[in-house]
Amino acid sequence: EVQLVESGGGLVQPGGSLRLSCAASGFTFTSFWMSWVRQASGKGLEWVANINEDGRGEFYLDSVKGRFTISRDNAKNSLYLQMNSLRVEDTAVYYCARAVGHFTGWGQGTLVTVSS
Amino acid sequence: EIVLTQSPATLSLSPGERATLSCRASQSISSYLAWHQQKPGQAPRLLIYDASNRATGIPARFSGSGSGTDFTLTISSLEPEDFAVYYCQQRSNWPLTFGGGTKVEIK
Numbered sequence: 038e039v040q041l042v043e044s045g046g047g048l049v050q051p052g053g054s055l056r057l058s059c060a061a062s063g064f065t066f067t068s069f070w071m072s073w074v075r076q077a078s079g080k081g082l083e084w085v086a087n088i089n090e091d092g093r094g095e096f097y098l099d100s101v102k103g104r105f106t107i108s109r110d111n112a113k114n115s116l117y118l119q120m121n122s123l124r125v126e127d128t129a130v131y132y133c134a135r136a137v138g139h140f141t142g143w144g145q146g147t148l149v150t151v152s153s
Numbered sequence: 154e155i156v157l158t159q160s161p162a163t164l165s166l167s168p169g170e171r172a173t174l175s176c177r178a179s180q181s182i183s184s185y186l187a188w189h190q191q192k193p194g195q196a197p198r199l200l201i202y203d204a205s206n207r208a209t210g211i212p213a214r215f216s217g218s219g220s221g222t223d224f225t226l227t228i229s230s231l232e233p234e235d236f237a238v239y240y241c242q243q244r245s246n247w248p249l250t251f252g253g254g255t256k257v258e259i260k
Contacts, residue, residue, distance in 0.1 A: 072249075082189075082197065082240055084249040098248050132196055138244030139187035141208070143196040 038063045039142030041133045046147030053123050053151070059116040059133030059144055066114040067091075070136040073107060073118050075129035076146075083129075086118065087136060101127075123151045155179055157241050157252035165260040172228040174255045176241035181221045185245040188217055188226045191254075192237045200239075201226065231257070 045057040057073070073085040086107040087096040095107055106119040116133055128151045135142040156179040166172055176186065184204040189197040199208040201217035204224060214229040228235055236259050241252040 081254050082191075082242070082251040084251070087249070096247055137202075138185065138249075139199065139202045139242060140189070140197070141199055141202075143198065145196050 039135055041135065041142060041144035043131065043133050043144045043147040046131065046149045048150045048152065049123055050153050051123060051125055051151055054119070054121045055123065055149060057118040057120070057131055057133075057147060057149070061114045061116065061133075061135070064135065064142070066109075067111045071107075071109060071116045072134045072136040072140060073116075074132045074134055074140065074143075075127075075149075076132070077129045080129075085131070088116070120149070123149075125151050127151050154248060155182060155243050155246050155250050157243060157250055159239075159241060159252035159255045161255060162253070163256045163258060165258050166231055167260045168231050168233055170231050172226075172231055172235070172257055174226040174228075174239055174257075176219075176224040176226070176252050178222045178224075178243060178245075182243045182245035184220045185243055186217075186219070186224050187242045187244065188215075189240045189242060189251075190235075190237050191240065197240065228257075 040062045042060045072087045088107045092109045104122045108117045130146040132146045133144040134140040158177045160175045186204045188201040191197040205217045216227045218225050238254045238256045240254050
């Protein structure tokens with residue numbers, strides 16, 4: 038069974054940084070692209086970033102390019118999202134997801150709140 | 154960017170009734186469309202991928218159809234646990250995008 042457990046969310050001031058982590062289990066991590074998807078309170082889903090199996094290919098939503106960095110450690114079955122220069126509009130629940138284009142498994146999410 | 158438009162925004166139905174949800178893409182996405190279900194306070198769950206394929210463990214009352222720009226998710230007979238928000242999602246082009254969602258509520 039696919040298990041994805043996010044951590045690292047919290048309250049941060051505008052302009053600050055945060056690093057999210059996602060621990061994966063129940064599948065062969067090195068065989069899958071991975072994603073981050075976010076959801077602001079009461080709103081819909083928004084894809085944020087993808088990374089390919091070996092970590093050399095990264096894709097980003099335009100509004101986070103240059104501020105967010107997705108990475109993975111295949112030895113630790115872990116996915117990360119480094120978020121810098123955070124804005125109020127980045128406030129959301131961030132989900133880690135296993136990806137084959139569509140999202141085949143989701144974590145429970147971690148809340149990021151950007152506020153002064 | 155491919156825009157996905159879902160309709161209706163809200164569908165009010167009774168258990169046992171048939172639900173028909175629509176998703177329209179701003180340009181052709183072949184069959185690269187998925188449907189996800191989300192219940193309050195929970196993470197989304199994949200229901201259908203590549204327009205018509207049920208994900209593992211998804212009951213047969215859920216079915217998907219369509220190609221190109223017009224897609225449909227049908228729930229043949231609503232069970233109490235099916236009242237939720239449904240999102241379509243395309244994987245044809247970057248950025249990956251979602252529709253705005255259809256809420257299926259109890260009438």
